Amino acid sequence: MPLRSLLTLSYGFFLTIIVTCACLFSASPANSTKNRVDRVTTTVNGRIDLCLSCHDERPDKAHAREILGCAICHKGNPLAGDELRAHRGMVLNPGELQYADETCGQTGCHPREVKWVKNSLMATNRGIISTLRYYWGETDDHNESISVARIRAGHMKSPALDYYRKMCGSCHLSMKRHSLPGFLAEKGGGCTACHLRKPPVGQNKKGVAHIQITRNIPMSNCIKCHNRSGRIGLSYQGKFESEGYGTPYQDGGLSHLELIDGRFFQKMQPDIHYEKGLICIDCHTQKEVMGNGTSYPHFEDQLQVKCISCHTNNKNLEILARQRATRTNRSWTPDMTAPPLLNIKKTMENAFVLEGKRDKRPYPLKPPDPTSCKNPVHKRLSCQACHSRWVPQCYGCHVRDDRSQYQLDKLDNIETPGRWQEYRSFMRFESPALGVLKEKNTAGEEIVLLVPG
């Protein structure tokens, strides 16, 4: 081959390489060269993800950067070599429900779970909205299906819905994380509202750490929202929301026992499960929390676990332990009446324990007391009727809408006319009242707690 042809060919080859690299790595005119990547980075399966050449944040192991890269979750353009083009179309929090179909819920990841969650009570607030409207006399249908998305669209307006927007509207999964001020900023975030675990500080060179996604949901994530109305998140830890006087005074000032939102509390006997070390997800199953795709009107319809699920005889525990041991994806069923998938295991000594999901500790399971609990005179009693010795009870609850003031609408994040204020006549914790609940679909009745507030 003549030398000239060889040079031409070499020249053409290098020109192609240069042009390709220029296309790949060139900065937009607006960018300086320092924002261009200096090497090609790939995931372990060879997929180009140039984000990795600049970003060194490390997510949790299940979402390892070496395996997934960045763009599969955060979108953007992983083939662009400059900051501006690479970040175009990017999402900061892929867990937000508005993106979840394309991020967490994409094929090969968690499509089933995202579908469930988007239809769940925590995402739609169906139960809160219908109950509120029913209480306020705005509907006769306690089971109506109105979601927060429909209210946000602005098609419905009423006093109850205005109250919902301002007093309840921050506690749903479709709330965008960090969109509201103050302590409310931590609420919402779609999948990350629950599955987020804060990383160690200063993880990367810039001191910015990637959040960690976990299946072992910390209790604090649940209690961010589950601390009003029934106040179960507080009671579980032995905190009784007291009157707003800040008593008993300490060092000449108000009580130091104050919640993040300004409410005062007093220390009480915590729930025995909390004292022993159990957290919310040790009892509450995935189906209860994320749903199973069915539009249940209220949370009690979405419940699967009862006290007697664990506190039962060995024959029943054997079934749960076997189910846990042989669990597969194919064995999953949407049936809420199926035995709950609890972490129950059989020990070498043939005893049954509940293994903590987070701490992996074995918690012995005891059956109900044969004398008091199994006595036929108490056959209608629910476990809670006796074993909940104290319950927050709010008597004389009422609200006031002051139209001369403004208040933050949590759905639209703007101040609108009308400020709702909640009042009560008094709070009590002792001797909760009992009443009778007719069981659904049966003629049976159960003695349960009547809890106002």
Place this chain on the structure above:
Amino acid sequence: MDPHSTSIRGRTCPDCHQNPKTLGLGEGNLWNADGRWYFSASSRTVEATVTGTLSLISGRARDHAAILNNDRHATGQKSPANNHPLDAFVDIDGNALVHTSRKGLRPFDKKEIDRILYVGLCLNCHRDFKDPVMKNWQPGHAPRPCKNLVGCIPTQ
């Protein structure tokens, strides 16, 4: 609801069978005279508390307004008095005073209140399930009153 305040030890027998608050009557004094139960509330009434603002007391607003107006037709209740205590769900005659948040949920009725309190009369001597009287108590077959209590307990 499950309030998530579970304790290993359950409530004591008197806490249910001798306590008007547990029965849904509210705080106050409960006594029996001539075979009939009486109750005197210690907390304020709804009427004394409500000052014209929209008030919700364990029930729906419009029905609550009807209760305040003593409108028997609107509430469908026998005795929707507006002078019941704030912490009362039911009166001593078993008339429900408030609405509840769930279908099929109600306070105790008259028969149930009498039955629960009847056990309470026995508890002063027969303290718990260790006592044969309590241990052998069959549902719907309450033992006959002891002789020293005749005349001061309700008919079962």
